[in-house]
Amino acid sequence: MEFELRIVVEKVAISTQEVVERNTLKTYDIEAPQSILELGLRHAEQISLLSKVQNSILAEQCKLIRKDHKTCPNCGGKLGRNGTTKSKFHAVFSDHQLTIQKHRCQNPDCRWQQSSTTNAVFGSNIHPDLAKLQCEQGANFSYRQAQENLEKINTCHRSINNHTQISRLSAQVGEMLCQQNLMTPQSEECAEPVESIILQVDGGHIPIKEKQKRSFEALFAVAYRPENLQPIDNNHRTIVDKSCAISAREDNLETMKTYVLNTALKQGLNSNTIVTALADGAQNCWSVIQALQPHCKHIEAILDWFHIGKKFQPLLNSLAENERESLENAKWKLWHGQATEALEKLTILRNQIKDQKQKSKLKALQDYLQGNQKYLINYEQRQQSNQTFTSQVAESHIDSVINARHKRDGKMQWSREGAHNVLQIRAAMVSQEWQNNWHKAVLPALGVVA
Numbered sequence: 001m002e003f004e005l006r007i008v009v010e011k012v013a014i015s016t017q018e019v020v021e022r023n024t025l026k027t028y029d030i031e032a033p034q035s036i037l038e039l040g041l042r043h044a045e046q047i048s049l050l051s052k053v054q055n056s057i058l059a060e061q062c063k064l065i066r067k068d069h070k071t072c073p074n075c076g077g078k079l080g081r082n083g084t085t086k087s088k089f090h091a092v093f094s095d096h097q098l099t100i101q102k103h104r105c106q107n108p109d110c111r112w113q114q115s116s117t118t119n120a121v122f123g124s125n126i127h128p129d130l131a132k133l134q135c136e137q138g139a140n141f142s143y144r145q146a147q148e149n150l151e152k153i154n155t156c157h158r159s160i161n162n163h164t165q166i167s168r169l170s171a172q173v174g175e176m177l178c179q180q181n182l183m184t185p186q187s188e189e190c191a192e193p194v195e196s197i198i199l200q201v202d203g204g205h206i207p208i209k210e211k212q213k214r215s216f217e218a219l220f221a222v223a224y225r226p227e228n229l230q231p232i233d234n235n236h237r238t239i240v241d242k243s244c245a246i247s248a249r250e251d252n253l254e255t256m257k258t259y260v261l262n263t264a265l266k267q268g269l270n271s272n273t274i275v276t277a278l279a280d281g282a283q284n285c286w287s288v289i290q291a292l293q294p295h296c297k298h299i300e301a302i303l304d305w306f307h308i309g310k311k312f313q314p315l316l317n318s319l320a321e322n323e324r325e326s327l328e329n330a331k332w333k334l335w336h337g338q339a340t341e342a343l344e345k346l347t348i349l350r351n352q353i354k355d356q357k358q359k360s361k362l363k364a365l366q367d368y369l370q371g372n373q374k375y376l377i378n379y380e381q382r383q384q385s386n387q388t389f390t391s392q393v394a395e396s397h398i399d400s401v402i403n404a405r406h407k408r409d410g411k412m413q414w415s416r417e418g419a420h421n422v423l424q425i426r427a428a429m430v431s432q433e434w435q436n437n438w439h440k441a442v443l444p445a446l447g448v449v450a
């Protein structure tokens with residue numbers, strides 16, 4: 001071997017370019033790789049090298065922390081040095097120990113002492129980038145799964161990535177978002193005033209493991225401008241810019257109504273806006289929608305064709321050939337805006353059917369349509385004129401938000417408020433607001449000192 005490779009950190013005087021300190025962090029052999037495994041550095045080694053580089057930077061930064069602290073905040077007396085404190089700092093991939101200068105007041109009557117831990121100086125000992133990662137994992141997976149995922153990314157166990165820490169932080173950040181979502185958005189958070197907004201509201205159930213308790217309902221709303229519903233290909237569409245709200249609180253919809261108004265404002269809602277609202281037909285969804293009335297020009301409330309289809313489908317699948325045809329026929333009437341005829345057809349069909357189970361399912365469908373009759377429109381006509389009538393975009397439904405977290409993992413036992421908080425992180429992620437605004441919730445939740 002003729003050569004080796006040294007990874008060196010140099011501290012250099014900027015004016016003279018003189019190297020005042022030089023440290024070899026690591027020496028690597030230069031050898032022909034026997035396989036692709038030996039190409040470059042392996043996963044754990046990359047993190048280890050980065051950790052050493054971080055140590056060099058942190059050592060220099062530590063020397064400067066509170067360097068200009070000269071006067072006592074208590075009495076105004078002179079401060080003297082009083083040793084150093086060692087404390088922990090958790091970066092994204094590695095844990096470190098900081099050595100921070102401590103001061104003490106020289107005035108014998110005061111003797112004020114400074115606390116010099118990472119927490120005391122910065123408010124937190126976790127780098128916000130790590131906290132962000134923990135929240136994202138905590139919002140998308142069970143906390144134990146999140147811990148496992150972070151261990152894989154990190155190649156080792158770190159106590160800072162423990163599931164209890166992820167759980168605590170996710171709850172704190174969720175709570176912060178939950179409060180922020182109640183506040184009227186600043187004008188810079190809002191789009192230009194628009195003429196038209198589409199609002200979809202639907203509900204879903206969050207299962208809980210405890211047998212004696214029932215699952216609880218959450219409401220989900222997505223607001224977007226019509227032009228932002230764009231085709232990906234012939235069969236799929238996506239909403240490129242949207243604002244989402246979700247609430248699992250049991251408070252007579254108060255939280256949800258406020259959240260929905262704020263998401264609509266972010267999309268450009270004003271007194272001249274026509275809101276086209278699609279809902280799954282549940283009364284609480286209509287109530288949330290109607291609460292927007294004082295803030296817009298007009299609400300066009302429509303029973304979502306997507307949900308109508310979902311109600312018809314299981315029955316269509318279970319009926320015999322000729323009965324299915326009658327049901328198809330009723331659906332066709334509905335599609336063409338002939339709700340009364342459709343309901344009549346359902347009554348006739350109900351009288352024909354012998355099977356009690358199917359009979360009651362049909363009754364449920366009929367009740368559903370009857371209860372929402374004033375929200376039934378001519379769907380065919382709307383499709384012809386290229387107007388909204390269905391929420392057929394997967395990402396715009398509550399299931400896509402809840403499934404990603406609460407349904408997949410049956411092991412967690414959720415309190416209603418706990419689920420509500422963590423779902424706020426999910427909603428921010430689905431809204432594409434998280435990437436730009438995470439620090440607004442994460443920094444205060446961590447207690448970061450500016």
Ligand SMILES: [Zn+2]
Pocket residue numbers: 072073074075076077105106107110111112
């Ligand atoms: Zn003092």
